[in-house]
Amino acid sequence: MMAKSASQEQLFIGIDGGGTKCRATIYSAQRGVLGTGLGGPANPLHGLERTLESIMVSTQQAMRDAGLRLESVHQLVAGLGLAGVNLPSLFEKISEWEHPFQKMYLTTDLHTACIGAHEGGDGAVIITGTGSCGFACVKGHSVNYGGHGFAQGDKGSGAWLGLEALKAVLLDLDGLGPQTRLSEMFKLHFNASSAMGVAEQMAGQPSSSYAKLARMVIEAAHDGDMVALTIVKDGARYISNLAKRLLEINPPRLSMIGGLSEPMQKWLDPDIAKRVEVPRQPPEMGAVYFAQNALLEEEQKVAIK
Amino acid sequence: MMAKSASQEQLFIGIDGGGTKCRATIYSAQRGVLGTGLGGPANPLHGLERTLESIMVSTQQAMRDAGLRLESVHQLVAGLGLAGVNLPSLFEKISEWEHPFQKMYLTTDLHTACIGAHEGGDGAVIITGTGSCGFACVKGHSVNYGGHGFAQGDKGSGAWLGLEALKAVLLDLDGLGPQTRLSEMFKLHFNASSAMGVAEQMAGQPSSSYAKLARMVIEAAHDGDMVALTIVKDGARYISNLAKRLLEINPPRLSMIGGLSEPMQKWLDPDIAKRVEVPRQPPEMGAVYFAQNALLEEEQKVAIK
Structure with a gap:
C-alpha cells in the first residue's frame, strides 16, 4: 500500500x-x-x-x-x-x-x-465540432494533424459541411450545378427566394454560423440527396484518413468528440468506425x-x- | 446630319x-x-x-x-x-x-x-479577378450569375484558386492528400516549414490575400502539377458554364475582364474561348x-x- x-x-x-x-x-x-x-x-x-x-x-x-x-x-x-x-x-x-x-x-x-x-492514458482523439482536427499521444510522443482553421482547413467539420452545402446551393440556384434538396431547405431556413438572398445573409459570417447549417446537410444525406451525400462522404473520408494517420503511432484507444462525432460515425470507413471508443x-x-x-x-x- | x-x-x-x-x-x-x-x-x-x-x-x-x-x-x-x-x-x-x-x-x-x-451595345461580360461573376444585357433584359462572395461563391476567381490551393497544400503537408509542388512554392512564399506555419499566416485574411496566391497556382498548372491542374481546370469549367448560361439570352458579344481573364482563357472550353472578344x-x-x-x-x- x-x-x-x-x-x-x-x-x-x-x-x-x-x-x-x-x-x-x-x-x-x-x-x-x-x-x-x-x-x-x-x-x-x-x-x-x-x-x-x-x-x-x-x-x-x-x-x-x-x-x-x-x-x-x-x-x-x-x-x-x-x-x-x-x-x-x-x-x-x-x-x-x-x-x-x-x-x-x-x-x-x-x-x-x-x-x-x-x-x-495514451490514445488518439479526433475532434469534429465547428472545426476538426486530430491528436495522438503515445509514450510522451505526440502528433497532430488537420485543424488549420476555417475556410482553409477543418475538413469534415460542421463549418466545412455548411460551407460546402452553401456553395452547392448557390450553384444550383444559379443553374450552374446539380439540383439538390438543400436549396429548398436553405431558402426556407434563410427565408430567401434567390441565390443572392441566401448568400448575403452568410457573407462575412464566422465559422460558427456555417456550422449551424451542418444539421441540414446530414439530414439531406440521410434522405438520399446526392449532393449532400457527396459532401458528407467526402468529409467522412477525410476524417477516416485522419484517423488512419493518427493510428500510425499505435495509440491503444481512439475516441471522437464534438457535436458532429456521432452523426459522422456512420459514414466512416468500417475499419475506423469499429475502432472508435467512447471518451471516458x-x-x-x-x-x-x-x-x-x-x-x-x-x-x-x-x-x- | x-x-x-x-x-x-x-x-x-x-x-x-x-x-x-x-x-x-x-x-x-x-x-x-x-x-x-x-x-x-x-x-x-x-x-x-x-x-x-x-x-x-x-x-x-x-x-x-x-x-x-x-x-x-x-x-x-x-x-x-x-x-x-x-x-x-x-x-x-x-x-x-x-x-x-x-x-x-x-x-x-x-x-x-x-x-x-x-x-x-448589348453583350455579356465575365469578371475574373479577386472574385468572379457574370452579367449579360440584351434589349433591356439583364441576367447575372455567380459572385456571392468569398469563400462561398466566386468560383474560378483568384481568391478561389488561392484558397483551393492552400487547402491542397495543407492536406499534402499533413500527409492527408496527394503531393503537389504547390507545397514547396507555398512554404517558400510564406517562409514556413510546416502546415501550421503556412496556415497561421492566412488565418482570417481577406479574399485579396488569397487572390495573391493565384499566380503560383497558374504557374504550377502550366508546369503540369496534377493538383494545380485539377484546381485550375475545375475553376475554368465553372467559368465556361457561367459563359454558356449568359449566352442563353443571345448576347451579340462576350468579353472577359479582370486580372485572371487572360491566364484562365487557355483552360476554357474551346467553344467558349473562341467567343471571347476584347473589352472595347x-x-x-x-x-x-x-x-x-x-x-x-x-x-x-x-x-x-
Whole structure:
C-alpha cells in the first residue's frame, strides 16, 4: 500500500478553454470532483484578455461550487488546455500571465482532450465540432494533424459541411450545378427566394454560423440527396484518413468528440468506425490529469537533485 | 446630319467603384475624354461613407485633370457603377445621397462593366479577378450569375484558386492528400516549414490575400502539377458554364475582364474561348454611356408629355 502523499490532498483545477466557453473542474485525488464552473469564450487566438477573464470566471464559479473561499485560489494547482499554445509566442505570453494559482501547467486543448478521453492514458482523439482536427499521444510522443482553421482547413467539420452545402446551393440556384434538396431547405431556413438572398445573409459570417447549417446537410444525406451525400462522404473520408494517420503511432484507444462525432460515425470507413471508443472523461478532467502528472514529474526531479 | 443637341455639349462623368479603387472619367460627346481621376476603395458593401468619399476624390481629380473649376461639378451628369446596388435597400440609400452633380444615375458595377466592354451595345461580360461573376444585357433584359462572395461563391476567381490551393497544400503537408509542388512554392512564399506555419499566416485574411496566391497556382498548372491542374481546370469549367448560361439570352458579344481573364482563357472550353472578344472600353466609360442613355430616355419622356 502506497504512503499517502501530499498530492492525495492537493487540490487541482482543470480548465478547458474553447471558442464559445471555458469549463473548469476542481478535483482532489482523495475526494474526486468538488465543483465545476463555466465561463465565456477562451480561445487566445481570438483575444487574450477575454480568455484570461473567462478562465477566472470559470475558476471562481468552480470554487464557489466546491464551497471554497476565493482566497484559496492560491492553493490550487492548475492544468490549462488552450487552443493555439502550440505557437511558441502564444505559449510564452500565457506563461507570463500573473495567474493566481499555486502553479499553472499549460498545454493545448487537443492534448487535454486526449488525456481526458483516455482517462490519463495514451490514445488518439479526433475532434469534429465547428472545426476538426486530430491528436495522438503515445509514450510522451505526440502528433497532430488537420485543424488549420476555417475556410482553409477543418475538413469534415460542421463549418466545412455548411460551407460546402452553401456553395452547392448557390450553384444550383444559379443553374450552374446539380439540383439538390438543400436549396429548398436553405431558402426556407434563410427565408430567401434567390441565390443572392441566401448568400448575403452568410457573407462575412464566422465559422460558427456555417456550422449551424451542418444539421441540414446530414439530414439531406440521410434522405438520399446526392449532393449532400457527396459532401458528407467526402468529409467522412477525410476524417477516416485522419484517423488512419493518427493510428500510425499505435495509440491503444481512439475516441471522437464534438457535436458532429456521432452523426459522422456512420459514414466512416468500417475499419475506423469499429475502432472508435467512447471518451471516458471530458477535456477539463484531462487538464486535471495533465497538472497531476506535471506536478509529480517536478517533485521527482526535485527528489533526484 | 443630326442637329447638334444639348447633349453634345453636356459634360458627363462616369464613375466605376471597386473594392480597392474608384475610377472617374469626364467625357463629352463632342470632345471625348477630358480627364480622369482615381480614388480609394468604393464598395458600399464594405462601407458607405468611405465609398462616397472615394467617389468625390476621384471626381475632383478628374475635374482638375480636365481643367475644370470644382464649382462646375453641379453641371456634370454622373453615371455611377457600384457593387451591391442590386440590393434595393442599398440602391435607395445611395440614391438619397445629397450628391453635388446635376443628375446622378446609379446601376451595378457589373452593368457598367458590360456596357463599357461593348461600347454601349448589348453583350455579356465575365469578371475574373479577386472574385468572379457574370452579367449579360440584351434589349433591356439583364441576367447575372455567380459572385456571392468569398469563400462561398466566386468560383474560378483568384481568391478561389488561392484558397483551393492552400487547402491542397495543407492536406499534402499533413500527409492527408496527394503531393503537389504547390507545397514547396507555398512554404517558400510564406517562409514556413510546416502546415501550421503556412496556415497561421492566412488565418482570417481577406479574399485579396488569397487572390495573391493565384499566380503560383497558374504557374504550377502550366508546369503540369496534377493538383494545380485539377484546381485550375475545375475553376475554368465553372467559368465556361457561367459563359454558356449568359449566352442563353443571345448576347451579340462576350468579353472577359479582370486580372485572371487572360491566364484562365487557355483552360476554357474551346467553344467558349473562341467567343471571347476584347473589352472595347473600361467600366468607367460604361458608366458614361449609361448616364447618356438615362438622360436621353428622360428627355424623351419629357418630350412625349
